[in-house]
Amino acid sequence: MTDQSVGKIDEQAWWSIRRGASPIVGTAIHDGHAMCSELLERIGIASTQRLREEDPFTGLLIADLPNQIVVHRSRFEVDLNRARDQAVYLRPEQAWGFTVWSEAPSAVTVEAVLAFHDAYYSMLQDNLRSIERRYGRFVVLDIHSYNHRRGGPRTAPMDPKQAPDVNIGTFSLDRRRWAPIVEAFKEYAGGFDFHGRRLNVQEDVAFQGRGEQARYVHAQFPRSGCALAVEFKKTFMDEWTGVPDMEAVSALRALLKGAVPVLEGALGEVS
Numbered sequence: 717m718t719d720q721s722v723g724k725i726d727e728q729a730w731w732s733i734r735r736g737a738s739p740i741v742g743t744a745i746h747d748g749h750a751m752c753s754e755l756l757e758r759i760g761i762a763s764t765q766r767l768r769e770e771d772p773f774t775g776l777l778i779a780d781l782p783n784q785i786v787v788h789r790s791r792f793e794v795d796l797n798r799a800r801d802q803a804v805y806l807r808p809e810q811a812w813g814f815t816v817w818s819e820a821p822s823a824v825t826v827e828a829v830l831a832f833h834d835a836y837y838s839m840l841q842d843n844l845r846s847i848e849r850r851y852g853r854f855v856v857l858d859i860h861s862y863n864h865r866r867g868g869p870r871t872a873p874m875d876p877k878q879a880p881d882v883n884i885g886t887f888s889l890d891r892r893r894w895a896p897i898v899e900a901f902k903e904y905a906g907g908f909d910f911h912g913r914r915l916n917v918q919e920d921v922a923f924q925g926r927g928e929q930a931r932y933v934h935a936q937f938p939r940s941g942c943a944l945a946v947e948f949k950k951t952f953m954d955e956w957t958g959v960p961d962m963e964a965v966s967a968l969r970a971l972l973k974g975a976v977p978v979l980e981g982a983l984g985e986v987s
Contacts, residue, residue, distance in 0.1 A: 728752075729791050730832055733843070736782025739851035739983060740976045741844070744778055744859050745796045745836075745929060746771035754795055754825060759953065760818035766792050767958050769812055773965055776946070778839045778859055780973035783847065785840070792816060792983030797860075797927035803833050837932060841903040844933070848940045853895055853986060855979045856943040857972065858929050862922060864949050868958040880918040883909075885925020888934045894942040901944060901975060901981035908971045909964070923947050935949045942986075 728750055745876035751759070759766075775786035783792040787796060792811070795803045804826050805811035823827075847854045849911055862883075873879065882905050884897055898919065906917040933943035952964035 719910045728788065731785060731787045731836065733839075734782075734784040735843070738782035738976060738980065739847055739854040740781060740855045740857065740979050741783040741785070741854060742778030742781035743785045743787075743929065744771065744774035745785070745787045746791050746860055747773070747786050749790050750788050751790050752829065753795045755829065756820060758817050758821055760816055761814050761966060763794075765814065765957070766790060766864065768955060769860055771859075772958060773960055774859045774861055774901035774948075776965060777969050777972055778857070780969060781857070781976060783843075784857075785843070785933075787836070789832065794829050796833060796836050797929050797944060799928050800833050803830060803928075806882070812907050832939045840929075840932070841936060844937060844941060848889075848937065850982075853940045853983050854937075854942070855983065856933055856941065857975070857979075858925075858927070858928075858933075858945045859948070859972070860927075860945065861948045861950050861952075864951070865955055868961065869954070876916055877921075878922060879922050879949055880891040881915040881949050881951065882917040882935050883922040883947040883949075884917070884919045884925045885927070885930065885947065887926045888931045889925070889942055889944075890938070893938045893939075896940045896978060896982045896985035898944065900978050901946075904975055905971060908974070910971070922949075928950070961982065962978070 727958070737949065749767060770882060778784050792805060802810065805816045806820065808815050846853060850920065855869055865871055865880045884902060885900065902917055904914060905943070908915060923945065927945055930943040930945045933941045948968060953960040
């Protein structure tokens with residue numbers, strides 16, 4: 717792994733990158749929980765509340781992919797899956813109703829932490845251009861997770877019709893051009909043996925893939941880049957305590973590892 721740190725607010729790494737010999741890239745941009753000290757002093761919600769809305773273990777899910785980008789900073793510092801002007805949660809409606817700050821960060825502080833957002837997309841552009849030059853086309857598996865017991869730990873889970881095990885968001889991609897990729901991943905994931913059962917895999921049901929990273933990939937690489945926004949329902953962990961089911965985590969990790977040759981083959985079918 718190569719750690720990269722940018723900016724003056726904090727010396728900790730913002731992300732880790734691994735490059736390999738494949739056009740398949742996995743990202744876990746909401747995996748992180750760390751925040752810079754200046755913002756931690758102003759935070760108005762508990763660490764456990766932040767953790768519920770982050771995507772822990774998604775970095776582990778992509779650990780076997782040849783190309784990986786794992787972000788270590790919390791989305792409550794800067795949300796990389798939102799446009800720059802919405803990337804810092806300043807109002808409750810931006811953050812699941814939470815009043816995030818006990819003391820709102822100044823405009824100067826917000827602009828300083830947005831350097832993280834700028835640097836991430838600059839890095840992503842450079843890495844994807846390099847892969848494009850080598851392979852011509854590429855697929856980004858934009859991995860996330862989502863809560864399905866929002867009413868509380870003892871409430872019934874969401875109806876599986878609205879909350880599939882795997883949701884593939886395709887809103888911003890050219891669906892006709894990239895149909896071989898979407899269909900190959902859906903078929904493969906839907907047929908995967910997940911501890912003796914098949915996963916419920918749907919497209920654009922719980923989420924539509926409207927995040928900034930997928931939009932950015934499709935805007936910058938309209939003919940060469942396909943980003944699938946993949947949301948795993950948090951059945952691989954307890955969303956209220958943060959405790960993982962490591963057997964389920966391992967199974968989803970194996971699913972993503974096995975998807976690499978499937979997607980590499982499907983790239984050859986893209987016209």
